[in-house]
Amino acid sequence: MARVSTVIENHVAHVTLTRGDKMNALDVEMVDSIIAAGEALIDNDDVRAVVVSGEGAAFCAGLDVMNFAKFANQDPEGLVMPRTHGNGNSFQEVSLVWRRVPVPVIFALHGVCYGGGMQIASGGDIRIAHPDTKLAIMEMKWGLVPDMGGMITFPHLMRADHLRRLTYTADQVLAPQAMEMGLVTELSDDPLQAAQDLAAKIALKSPSAIRAAKRLLEFSETSDDEAAILLKESREQTDLIGKPHQMEVIAANMQKRDPVFK
Known part of the structure; x- marks a missing residue:
């Protein structure tokens, strides 16, 4: 089953995470699909802006917990340490690829944006969230640290003490508080429409x-x-x-x- 779809209209690429039945949770196939979607836009001269959103009840609930058992049975050295995408691995490229897309990338957030989903969104230029969206740097809940490019992107968005607090605690915050911290750019009752409107505006610029x-x-x-x-x-x-x-x-x-x- 396809994990990501891309539709290009009027110079705007609409990228949608399509695993809505699983709250767009990340498995290996979805990570690879997100990277492929971003890479496909890098050399597309017709695209002037990108909107990334998730279908269903949430943008992304983070790593699919069903993958924990699979990962636990693998050698972590071989899973995480190989540099497969420049300086990083595929888990890091899933967020950093959006920085390499040469046009503005706008994320529309709703429902929840946890863990890996938060790191993916942090790779964009702008994040528009519904006020009820719950966001978290969730990895500490599972005894882990953020390792999907977040340590490249988060320090540019957040004050150091906010970043440390959310990293140490895995606390959830609502979008208005996340906006005060720098994780969210603006709020909207219809974040997808707001992101599409902004992308259309950007597409009219040089x-x-x-x-x-x-x-x-x-x-x-x-x-x-x-x-x-x-x-x-x-x-x-x-x-x-x-x-x-x-x-x-x-x-x-x-x-x-x-x-x-x-």
């Missing part, structure tokens, strides 16, 4: 400028070299000024119309 902005933001978040960041700013700007997309934006603004990009 595709080259949006991609440049994401590259620049990613670079600035992962570098502490001030000179390199300033040079990156100038390089990205130089590559945009006077090019067709920028000229179309100027013309559309002057003519008070939506831009049309080729």
Whole structure:
């Protein structure tokens, strides 16, 4: 059974976790499917924004507990330690792949977003949640630590003491509190529609400028070299000024119309 579906309409990729009967809990097949969905968008020049959501009652309940027995019977060294995706393994790539997608990735959260699901969502650019959504860095409940890329993504979203508290306790928080902590960007009674509306808005912006902005933001978040960041700013700007997309934006603004990009 398919674990993930992707539909592309009007330059927006709609990626849906489709294991709703299991609250989109993560098994190995679903991890692989999520990675494949993200990788398929990396070189798709038609896509200008991505919305990721989950079908059914929840975005993602985290790791499928039925997998614990399977994992317990495997050598953890061989399961976790091999670097299969650059610096990480497949469990880490499931969240980090969304950072490598060159356009904004918006997660729509509802129901619960626990453990691995929270780490996947942390790999996106923006998270819109229903106010009743429950979120948790759940791994400590099972005597584990976050190991799905969260230690790359969470520190950019949260104050250190909030991150430590949620990691140490596995406490659940509702979306309004999670927003105060930085895990959630904004609240909506219809997070999927809000995410789709935002993606449609982004899709009207200059595709080259949006991609440049994401590259620049990613670079600035992962570098502490001030000179390199300033040079990156100038390089990205130089590559945009006077090019067709920028000229179309100027013309559309002057003519008070939506831009049309080729």
